[in-house]
Amino acid sequence: MSMSGSAAAPALSAATPAPSLPRFRNAGWWGLILPAFLLMTVFYLAPILQVLLISFTEPRPGLDNYERLFTSMGVQNVIETTLRICIITTAVSLALGYALSYVVALASPRAQRWWLLAVLVPLWISVLVRSFAWVTLLRRQGLVNEGLMGLGVIDEPLRLVWNEFGIVVGMVHYMVPYAVLPILASMREIDPRLLAAARGLGASRFTAFRRVFLPLSAPGLVAAGVLVFIFSLGFYITPAILGGGKTLMAAEWIKLQILDLIRWGLGTMLATVLVVAILVTLAIFSRVVNLKRLFGGGA
Amino acid sequence: MSEATALSRPEARSAGHALELRGLSKRYGSFTAVENVSLRVESGEFLTLLGPSGSGKTTILMMIAGFTTPSEGGILLDGQDITGLPPEKRDFGMVFQGYALFPHMSVAENVAFPLRVRAMGKAEREAKVRAALDLVQLDRFAERKPSQLSGGQQQRVALARALVFDPALLLLDEPLSALDKKLRAELQEELKALHRRVGRTFVNVTHDQEEALSLSDHIAILNHGKLVQMGGPTALYEAPRTRFVADFLGKSNFLQGTVRELAPGGMALQAGGTRLVQAAGAGPRPAIGAPALLSLRPEKIALLGESDAAENMVSGEIAAWAYLGAGFSLAVRTADLGEIRVALPAWKAPIAPAEGLPVRLGWSADAAVPVLEDEGAA
Ligand SMILES: Nc1ncnc2c1ncn2[C@@H]1O[C@H](COP(=O)(O)OP(=O)(O)OP(=O)(O)O)[C@@H](O)[C@H]1O
Numbered sequence: 001m002s003m004s005g006s007a008a009a010p011a012l013s014a015a016t017p018a019p020s021l022p023r024f025r026n027a028g029w030w031g032l033i034l035p036a037f038l039l040m041t042v043f044y045l046a047p048i049l050q051v052l053l054i055s056f057t058e059p060r061p062g063l064d065n066y067e068r069l070f071t072s073m074g075v076q077n078v079i080e081t082t083l084r085i086c087i088i089t090t091a092v093s094l095a096l097g098y099a100l101s102y103v104v105a106l107a108s109p110r111a112q113r114w115w116l117l118a119v120l121v122p123l124w125i126s127v128l129v130r131s132f133a134w135v136t137l138l139r140r141q142g143l144v145n146e147g148l149m150g151l152g153v154i155d156e157p158l159r160l161v162w163n164e165f166g167i168v169v170g171m172v173h174y175m176v177p178y179a180v181l182p183i184l185a186s187m188r189e190i191d192p193r194l195l196a197a198a199r200g201l202g203a204s205r206f207t208a209f210r211r212v213f214l215p216l217s218a219p220g221l222v223a224a225g226v227l228v229f230i231f232s233l234g235f236y237i238t239p240a241i242l243g244g245g246k247t248l249m250a251a252e253w254i255k256l257q258i259l260d261l262i263r264w265g266l267g268t269m270l271a272t273v274l275v276v277a278i279l280v281t282l283a284i285f286s287r288v289v290n291l292k293r294l295f296g297g298g299a
Numbered sequence: 300m301s302e303a304t305a306l307s308r309p310e311a312r313s314a315g316h317a318l319e320l321r322g323l324s325k326r327y328g329s330f331t332a333v334e335n336v337s338l339r340v341e342s343g344e345f346l347t348l349l350g351p352s353g354s355g356k357t358t359i360l361m362m363i364a365g366f367t368t369p370s371e372g373g374i375l376l377d378g379q380d381i382t383g384l385p386p387e388k389r390d391f392g393m394v395f396q397g398y399a400l401f402p403h404m405s406v407a408e409n410v411a412f413p414l415r416v417r418a419m420g421k422a423e424r425e426a427k428v429r430a431a432l433d434l435v436q437l438d439r440f441a442e443r444k445p446s447q448l449s450g451g452q453q454q455r456v457a458l459a460r461a462l463v464f465d466p467a468l469l470l471l472d473e474p475l476s477a478l479d480k481k482l483r484a485e486l487q488e489e490l491k492a493l494h495r496r497v498g499r500t501f502v503n504v505t506h507d508q509e510e511a512l513s514l515s516d517h518i519a520i521l522n523h524g525k526l527v528q529m530g531g532p533t534a535l536y537e538a539p540r541t542r543f544v545a546d547f548l549g550k551s552n553f554l555q556g557t558v559r560e561l562a563p564g565g566m567a568l569q570a571g572g573t574r575l576v577q578a579a580g581a582g583p584r585p586a587i588g589a590p591a592l593l594s595l596r597p598e599k600i601a602l603l604g605e606s607d608a609a610e611n612m613v614s615g616e617i618a619a620w621a622y623l624g625a626g627f628s629l630a631v632r633t634a635d636l637g638e639i640r641v642a643l644p645a646w647k648a649p650i651a652p653a654e655g656l657p658v659r660l661g662w663s664a665d666a667a668v669p670v671l672e673d674e675g676a677a
């Protein structure tokens with residue numbers, strides 16, 4: 001993935017010690033990553049290019065597939081749904097991730113380790129398992145509905161799954177750790193004395209947070225936003241399971257076109273649009289924040 | 300400019316506030332970081348808390364600032380109890396160790412911060428910021444970010460930021476410790492001049508004794524969380540009460556002897572075969588036969604020629620010496636008094652120091668001061 005690529009490059013260049021013979025040294029390092037580069041090209045870039053190609057050639061050469069972006073209600077619906085779910089997911093994940101990071105950042109070092117473990121453990125559980133877990137929790141006879149009815153809060157089970165709500169719940173659950181990591185990293189860089197200084201200079205707790213802590217953690221927030229948004233654009237398993245086939249997001253729609261309806265052209269068209277959208281998002285945000293830092297390269 | 304004069308009233312002694320600590324203690328679990336410290340800083344005064352690392356200086360300052368809650372005791376500003384007040388309500392300017400400038404704000408924004416949180420109008424705010432930056436001679440750097448400034452400039456921004464809102468008190472935690480020696484000396488002068496110009500009460504923390512001596516009206520010496528002695532720089536240097544104070548503030552020789560005679564103005568001691576005459580100190584008069592400890596500053600010892608005489612004389616030989624530019628530092632080995640350190644001006648020095656060279660040392664009866672052994676010391 002592009003993540004590992006850009007993380008490796010700065011790390012390598014930082015490890016280059018002597019300014020003498022820079023060419024030779026650099027050549028050496030590049031030689032080391034050449035196999036990985038070739039592997040990426042053959043197994044990753046080539047198929048993508050082929051996808052791109054198909055979108056212009058199937059069923060017949062031309063821009064027909066892309067025309068659908070503007071003419072087909074179905075295509076527009078999918079894009080709209082995808083964007084809406086992604087934006088909501090990103091917003092909710094950022095809010096939860098920020099709150100969680102804040103708690104972790106202010107905790108004692110010992111408590112921080114436990115918190116971090118708690119945040120990271122879900123990452124090791126298969127997304128499939130987690131999605132089905134949410135289904136069992138949220139379905140009509142699930143724990144949540146039964147519990148609420150038992151408490152007398154509701155009379156009828158709520159429709160919590162097989163709709164957008166369910167998708168968002170599942171996706172947010174998956175994304176929060178990805179939001180926490182960059183946010184926490186930027187919060188940890190904040191000198192705690194700055195907050196004390198702000199308060200000593202007359203700022204209330206809240207003002208110190210708003211004028212000092214929030215702006216200083218903003219790069220992490222932006223980074224987390226980009227990361228989560230891009231991840232959610234291509235989400236497949238969670239929407240497929242928790243959407244119950246009724247709410248279609250881009251990835252599932254592409255699978256539907258290609259595997260079930262054998263409309264390769266249309267499927268690859270949306271895939272291409274997705275890739276372009278991701279690249280454009282990255283390009284925009286690379287101007288706002290330093291991408292190397294975002295992906296952990298760092299100074 | 301008018302604002303600048305408002306910040307630097309020449310008669311501004313009255314602009315300061317008096318601070319009093321009453322029996323202040325801070326305990327962390329069973330560990331006592333600060334124990335029963337009481338002291339008073341008069342309005343417009345420059346007080347320095349001086350002590351070795353871990354002596355509780357920062358803890359005291361943090362309690363004054365309101366970031367740390369005292370376990371016992373109280374803090375009074377102009378007679379009013381402020382012990383329970385949160386830091387933002389105290390209206391104290393503070394310069395942190397390492398300055399704690401906001402990295403995402405320009406110099407001007409940093410300085411404007413305390414005014415902004417007080418919701419001051421834009422015009423007034425800008426005028427005050429300009430005046431404060433003028434005061435520390437940083438007006439040209441207003442638009443820079445802190446990371447684009449040198450250490451000394453950052454330090455001055457921190458000062459301007461701490462002074463811009465007319466704080467009741469200015470608290471400084473080792474404001475100069477991150478700077479190199481030359482810059483430190485320069486900024487010491489500036490800090491002193493600034494204190495004179497703004498006339499506020501300053502409480503400074505340092506473990507640099509020269510800084511303490513040169514800047515302060517009063518110095519409070521701390522050790523193991525306790526206030527050992529407080530007084531003006533001269534008083535502390537010339538009349539240390541304990542061995543610790545004499546040793547920590549400047550260099551000192553310690554002479555151990557037994558009291559043999561007592562007279563109204565002084566006493567005579569016996570140290571081995573050497574008889575020492577000593578003027579009476581401020582402390583309690585010892586009894587005949589009791590052990591006594593004298594602190595003798597290296598620069599108060601003279602090298603005696605063949606025919607010279609002094610009230611106290613001892614001979615020995617140079618065990619080690621060092622050339623320090625302005626002077627020599629000699630370690631003279633004596634039979635009765637152990638090794639004695641002597642500071643000898645290098646200009647027209649009467650001898651050329653060499654190891655093993657025999658010398659005679661002399662000092663007057665009022666050169667040394669009787670001091671107490673430290674509490675808890677064996
Ligand atoms: N939060 C804390 N918990 C436990 N012990 C503490 C805490 N803060 C300070 N101490 C202890 O209190 C003592 C005094 O600390 P303080 O920071 O006041 O020292 P200091 O005089 O400022 O030293 P330095 O010159 O090294 O800054 C130290 O022994 C320190 O370990």
Ligand SMILES: [Mg+2]
Nearest residue numbers: 356357358472
């Ligand atoms: Mg300290």
